[in-house]
Amino acid sequence: MNTKDIRNAMKAQLLGGAVADTAWPNVKDSGTTPRLEVEFTGVRQEGGTLKGNEVHYEEGTMMVIVAAAKGGGTDAGLDLAGAVAARFPEGSRLTITGGTVTIMARPDIRGGFPDDTNYRIPVAIRYRARNT
Amino acid sequence: MTRRTFMADIDRWVRLSERRLDAVTKQATNNLLRGIRIAPGINRSGTRQRGTIPRDLGVLAASLQSTLYGSTAISQAGQDSYALVVGFMGAGDRAVFSWGGAAAPYVKEVHYGANGVPGTFWIDDRAADWPAIVRAATAEAKLRVRP
Numbered sequence: 001m002n003t004k005d006i007r008n009a010m011k012a013q014l015l016g017g018a019v020a021d022t023a024w025p026n027v028k029d030s031g032t033t034p035r036l037e038v039e040f041t042g043v044r045q046e047g048g049t050l051k052g053n054e055v056h057y058e059e060g061t062m063m064v065i066v067a068a069a070k071g072g073g074t075d076a077g078l079d080l081a082g083a084v085a086a087r088f089p090e091g092s093r094l095t096i097t098g099g100t101v102t103i104m105a106r107p108d109i110r111g112g113f114p115d116d117t118n119y120r121i122p123v124a125i126r127y128r129a130r131n132t
Numbered sequence: 133m134t135r136r137t138f139m140a141d142i143d144r145w146v147r148l149s150e151r152r153l154d155a156v157t158k159q160a161t162n163n164l165l166r167g168i169r170i171a172p173g174i175n176r177s178g179t180r181q182r183g184t185i186p187r188d189l190g191v192l193a194a195s196l197q198s199t200l201y202g203s204t205a206i207s208q209a210g211q212d213s214y215a216l217v218v219g220f221m222g223a224g225d226r227a228v229f230s231w232g233g234a235a236a237p238y239v240k241e242v243h244y245g246a247n248g249v250p251g252t253f254w255i256d257d258r259a260a261d262w263p264a265i266v267r268a269a270t271a272e273a274k275l276r277v278r279p
Contacts, residue, residue, distance in 0.1 A: 029248075037245070041182070041253040042260030061256055065244060115246035122244050124256065 001099035002053050006129045009094040009101050010062050013087055034080055037065040058129040067118040081109045081121045088125045099131040152273045153223035160269035165214040168258050180250055183257035195236040201226045
């Protein structure tokens with residue numbers, strides 16, 4: 001398995017809910033509201049083989065930021081954050097080429113905050129991938 | 133006679149284990165917080181670097197609030213405030229370290245990103261190192277804390 005496979009599996013799982021317009025890493029967001037912005041953070045890997053692109057083990061967090069309309073209360077944003085979290089139940093597994101991705105904990109819906117144009121709610125999804 | 137020796141061994145083992153647990157708690161917490169990097173922010177000709185606290189508006193790094201709930205209860209503010217808390221920490225204590233507050237209410241915007249500027253996620257990034265930090269502190273305590 002490799003990093004691309006792991007991230008694509010997580011993205012596909014998120015997209016399966018078709019919850020909103022989504023901005024992936026290194027893709028400019030559409031500016032529409034509501035939308036999701038995805039970042040991968042705290043990623044730690046182990047190789048375990050001499051093949052440079054092979055990942056034996058990876059652990060990290062997919063951070064999904066829900067960008068909801070500003071000034072409209074928090075319900076719509078929290079509903080969307082809940083829909084995102086529901087896509088990743090604790091213990092669920094995603095099968096990828098040469099490995100498995102496991103959701104390690106219940107997704108953590110964190111406190112929201114406003115920026116200039118949106119109300120933003122982070123959802124942290126912890127995962128661990130192992131090769132098989 | 134044998135029984136007394138056995139009990140003394142148990143007592144010594146318990147005391148040693150407690151000292152090692154305290155040492156791991158202090159060392160791991162200290163290494164976790166000391167290892168958070170502070171980088172020049174956008175206003176200081178830098179960029180937003182993943183895993184760092186940007187020194188941009190000035191007070192974000194210094195807004196660290198370190199609080200210990202446990203055998204000793206103390207709270208301290210400042211960039212190095214964790215040092216005092218670590219000094220009083222023991223195994224089983226609960227400590228909270230947070231940034232922001234009234235001094236830097238923009239902390240979430242910097243951490244998670246906002247207004248098209250990416251977040252630096254230094255808390256989540258550093259938390260990912262916790263298992264490795266504890267493993268290293270445990271190995272160190274085994275060497276340093278001896279009967």
